[in-house]
Amino acid sequence: MLQTVQRAAQVLRLFTPEQPEWGVTEVAAALRLPKSGAHSLLSTLASEGLLQRTPGGRYRLGWSLFEHSQTLxxxxxxxxxxxxxxxQLVAGWGETTHLAVLIDGQVLYVEKLQGDRALEIVLSRVGKRLPAHCSGVGKVLLAHRPWEEVVAIVERQGLPAFTPNTITTIDRLRVELEEVRLQGFAYDQEEVMVGLCCVAAPIRDESGQVIAAMSLSVPAYRFYPYRQRLTTAVIEAARHVSTQLGYYGEEPEWTSVKRSRSRSSARATSVRT
Amino acid sequence: MLQTVQRAAQVLRLFTPEQPEWGVTEVAAALRLPKSGAHSLLSTLASEGLLQRTPGGRYRLGWSLFEHSQTLxxxxxxxxxxxxxxxQLVAGWGETTHLAVLIDGQVLYVEKLQGDRALEIVLSRVGKRLPAHCSGVGKVLLAHRPWEEVVAIVERQGLPAFTPNTITTIDRLRVELEEVRLQGFAYDQEEVMVGLCCVAAPIRDESGQVIAAMSLSVPAYRFYPYRQRLTTAVIEAARHVSTQLGYYGEEPEWTSVKRSRSRSSARATSVRT
DNA sequence: CGCTGCTGTTCACAATAGCTGAACGATGGT
DNA sequence: ACCATCGTTCAGCTATTGTGAACAGCAGCG
Structure with missing residues (x-):
């Protein structure tokens, strides 16, 4: 593991919507580095376009990140x-849909389409991370990871409560994830925000791996009456995506390893290092 | 300059829409590194989320780049x-508008809105770079950089011709940029693509620095009849943006660089329309 | 107007992080 | 069942990077 690269990545992570501009001294203080070291990092990152120097000699995120993001x-x-x-979901229901992936044990919202009938969901924002245990998409994504990985995530990040309905114990989470895996979808019943529910379903690639999750978020009072129809709508939509990605089989999953050049040993066998 | 960070950035640049997936050996060959070195780079970049490991042990760009791009x-x-x-421009003219910044001596398209009347412009794509000397936005951006910088850019990248109209000599470029700077806008008269013209104007921040350029791209046969009106439309639009960013003065420019050490300051979001 | 407190930047030296090349283990193709 | 090729690991030497103090420029204040 290259320490210098790790430090550079740490530097990038400092730049947030709340503090989008950093100076050398601030970075040095935040990362416990000598000023000169922070300066090296910042200036090389800037010369590579990953940061940009402001006229005042401070730093902001650079446009190369936008470029790379676009190619991604x-x-x-x-x-x-x-x-x-x-x-299509938005057109049919007028509610808000989310598309999310699991990164580093958290949910990252990749796309969000808001319906005309929908209330503004402030918590979710494209490009923002949220804990995975409380949202529909999060539970879907977690449910299709090996349990040991989920345990590691919970140990690292805990199970912070957003509402009285949020899952806060690992036992409850285990039961819930099993259910989600079996039934093929997940509900969020006001677990992240009071008054807001959602249904989420998995998106699979051709190997059966769950690579993303799709959801429909609905106000509670409109959710329960239509729950059944909402559920099938989301499931079918997600299924349709999976099919177009080349997924036909039922449940290949990571159990019977038939993947190409799979290095599953690192994940399946035991905890490494 | 931290060599390791530079190499890491080089690695990221390898990932393009044409080749979005790389293996250790390929990277090693492309960068003339020993396999083990390439492996170090790739695996640490992956562990930081800047890359992601595919199940086959190969690598793709990681979602952290998307995250950082969003905060940018x-x-x-x-x-x-x-x-x-x-x-508003698209609504009024039905043509295609571009928004671009200058990065590394090249034009990077940041936004592109296509009008209903417009023909598909394949060359420009959000997140894509193009040489600066041939497009309207490019000439605007170059015109407001110190001449020595422009010379350095040309020496590094040359003046590749896209059409018979493309500027291919540094003398011609100097004259053109002077004109652009004086008149406050730039034309592209079929210099990047035969049959396509455009008008571009600069966007300035509160210090007068030109930070971006906006343009309207129009098919040649529709461009010349309406040139005057198109020009004022783009100029006024760009001017309006600059004003909302806090630009009032005339031409502070980079002469007398008053480097405001102002921190995030009061965001320029002065008034909402 | 010239202080003083901040910035970001530069430099030499010391030591540690990382580059190197070969050997490993596992995969896919023949 | 083989071989070719891939990603991964390891231990040693070299060069790169981390270090801390001194430098230069700007803002604000007296």
Whole structure:
């Protein structure tokens, strides 16, 4: 593990919507580095376009990140397909849909389409992370990871409560995830925000791996009456995306390893290092 | 300059829409590194989320890049404002508008809105770079950089010709840029694509620095009849953005660089329309 | 107007992080 | 069942990077 690269990544992570601009001294203080070291990192990152120097000698995120992000989006197969299905969902229900992936044990919202009938959901924002245990998409994504990985995530990040309904114990989470895996979808019953429910379903690639999750978020009072129909709508939409990605089988999953050049040993066997 | 960080950035740059997936050996060959070195880079980048490991042990760009890109976009003041003006331009003319910044001597398209009357412009794509000397936005951006910098850029990248109209000599470029700077806008008269013209104007921040350029792209046969009106439309749109960013003065420019050490300051979001 | 407190930047030296090349283990193709 | 090729690991040497103090520029204040 290259320490210098790790530090550079740490530097990038400092830049947030709340503090989008950093100076050398601030970075040095935040990362417990000598000023000169922070300066090296910042200036090389800037010369590579990953940061940009402001006229005042401070630093902001650079446009190379936007470039790379665009190539990522353009080459992510499920995005375009999922977006089409999301548009149909919004057109049909007028509610808000989310598309999310699991990264580092958290949910990252990749796309969000808001319906005309929908209330503004402030918590979710494209490009934002949220804990996975409380949302529909999060539970879907967690449910299809090996249990040991889920345990590791929970040990690292805990199970913070957002509402009285949020799952806060690992036992409850285990039961819930099993259910989600068996039935093929997840509900969020006001677990992240009071008054807000959602249904989420998994998106699979051709190998059966769950690579993303799609959801429909609905105000509670409109959710319960239509729950059944909402559920099938989301499931079918997600299924349709998976099919277009080349997924036909039922449940290959990571159990019977038939993947190409799979290095599953690192994940399946035991905890490494 | 931290060599390791530079190499890491080089690795990221390898990932393109044409080749979005790389293996250790390929990277090693492309960068003339020993396999083990390439492996170090790839695996640490992956562990930081800047890359992701595919099940086959190969690598793709990681979602952290998307995250960082989003925070960049959200904290870039001119984007939201410019987007509104671009929508008005498209609504009024039905043509295609571009928003671009200068990065590394090249034009990077940040936003593109296509009008219903417009023909598909394949060359420009959000997130894509193009040489600066041939497009309207490029000439605007170059015109407001110190001449020595322009010379350095040309020496590094040359003046590749796209059409018979493309500027291919540094003398011609100097004259053109002077004109652009004086008149406050730039034309592209079929210099990047035969049959396509455009008008571009600069967007300035509160210090007068040109930070971006906006343009209207129009088929040649529709461009010349309406040139005057198109020009004023783009100029006024860009001017409006600059004003909302806090630009009042005339031409502070980079002569007498008053480097405001102002921190995030009061965001330029002065008034909402 | 010239202080003083901050910035970001530069430099030499010391030591540690990382580059190197070969050997490993596992995969897919023949 | 083989071989070719891939990603991964390891231990040693070299060069890169971390270090801390001194430098230069700007803002604000007296």
């Amino acid at each position: 989006l353009e080459t992510t197969d499920f995005l375009l397909i999922a977006r089409r299905m999301m548009e | 976009l959200e904290t870039t003041d001119f984007l939201l404002i410019a987007r509104r003006m671009m929508e």
